[in-house]
Amino acid sequence: MAWFKGKEPKIEKKVKIPEGLWVKCENCKEIIYRKELESNLKVCPKCNYHFRISAKERIALITDGGSFSELDLDLKSPDPLGFKDTISYKERLEENEKKTGLKEAAIYGEAKINGREVVIAVLDFAFMGGSMGSVVGEKVTRAIEKAIEKKVPLIIVSSSGGARMQEGMFSLMQMVKTSQAIGKLKEEKILYISVLADPTFGGVTASFAMLGDIIVAEPRSLIGFAGPRVIQETIKQQLPEGFQRAEFLLKHGMVDLVVERKELKNTISKLINLFMPEKNERRH
């Protein structure tokens, strides 16, 4: 629409997108019909931008319909520090519970992927930025232990800002708890596929998320240790184009694959069958 050029930014400002029916793509700014976006797995049909999806949507995307049975869904944080920022941590948790319908930033359970039994844990960025406190750390650890117990592959999908500040050192220690459990899983020769979704940072990347036997990232996801703003403030330089995107990590040898959402389930399924074939005679 060449005739439209020049005026575009002005008009764009005026356009108020009504809640619900239409969605603006965060990447190409295109206005997309919500139903079209949803039927396309929340990937922009124009520019292939992968919108963030909830933990439940992620489970529906990866696992066989109706096969997921959630475990330990009642775990909650009791606020060990009595932390207060602008509101108390307790209130913040309640607020996030209401907003997301989740009790915490992680859910896990047993499920099937193309008929194969797996244990899957998913972090939800909408709940306090997917941050890891005691409950998230405990759930991830229990998921790992469940995979060891059942001798089935483990899938963890991460999207998190990192360790949860409001639980102080309890949060930081969850990095050790989850990483050492992954160490046990490796000794047991159980496949662990780590899926990194937008965004994955801090204490989550610096623990179980980067310890996958296979690490898969969604296109364009921001993944790193330190957040780009912190890095920019530290080095006082412009960050290179595409810095900390999935493709950047692939180039630097940090992830195995960058896989589009529509291919994710099949890729995971193939990997499971390659590494842990059902008819496996020699596994010791």
Place this chain on the structure above:
Amino acid sequence: MTYYLDFEKPIQELETKIEELKKLSDGGDIDLSQEIKRLNRKLKELKIEIFSNLTAWQKTQLARHPERPYTMDYISLIFDDFIELHGDRRFGDDPAVVAGVGKIGEKSFAIVGHQKGRTIKERIYRNFGQAHPEGYRKGLRVMKLAERFSIPVVTMIDTPGAYPGIGAEERGQAEAIATCLMEMSQLKTPIVGFVIGEGGSGGALAFSVCDKLFMLEYSIYSVISPEGCAAILWKKGGEVGVEDYAKAAEELKLTAQDLKEFGIIDDVIQEPLGGAHRDHQEIAKRVKNKLLEAIEEIMAIPTEELLKRRYEKFRKIGDFWSLKIRKT
């Protein structure tokens, strides 16, 4: 020249006065020894008063004190025949981490720790104790080496955090830390750790998967710096300042005393009156004694049992409710 923190100003005034009196007394024929004695007593009382009522933020400042002993100071005061080992065999040698082997009596130890610098030049060289991935990989390499020769590992933690930079990200800062955590949990040799100054987040955690972890009285260990925490929580209402940092330090429960209470560390090592920087010899002696005491206890435990206990120690950290049952 001693460097005084803000809250030490009354101490500084008194110490300066005592110094002046000493000079007067040395040079002339006025005997001021009684007065000096009296002031010294007063000084001690003042120090006790100030140092027994420190806030979390004041302890944070002590943990970062520019004259505080660093890893290399402890190494030279505690170990004999120390030889530093360099490089991660993959990319480079990170001066923000020192690693090597040394002896106490007949016993060998591998030592891995963050290293800050004293002078401006040194600080820049050591990158203010902020390690890159190669620092963590070097540390882990030396720990694995120690494992092969059944040498116990001592870690010294003193870092504002892992370095946030482009190269660090390109070379896998997160992976380097995660691997340290996983590998240390399975390392078949005793590990004893000391938080000697700043225990800054993941960068500190990377060397803290120990059988016993001790903190110096005025050291801190935190998920995020008080400054970082304050910026995230309160920046929306304008610029944040010292008061916000102090408040964040309080909220984060980052002191040795808090963490001992939570069961996250094993014990607190008392510092000399006025802080570790006032007496390097004395604090090194206390660290050494604690190390030998811990090592004697751990050495008696068979490796398999040791690893089981190490695993359990971290497995049970966390606080959550399950229905109405609280598990701490």
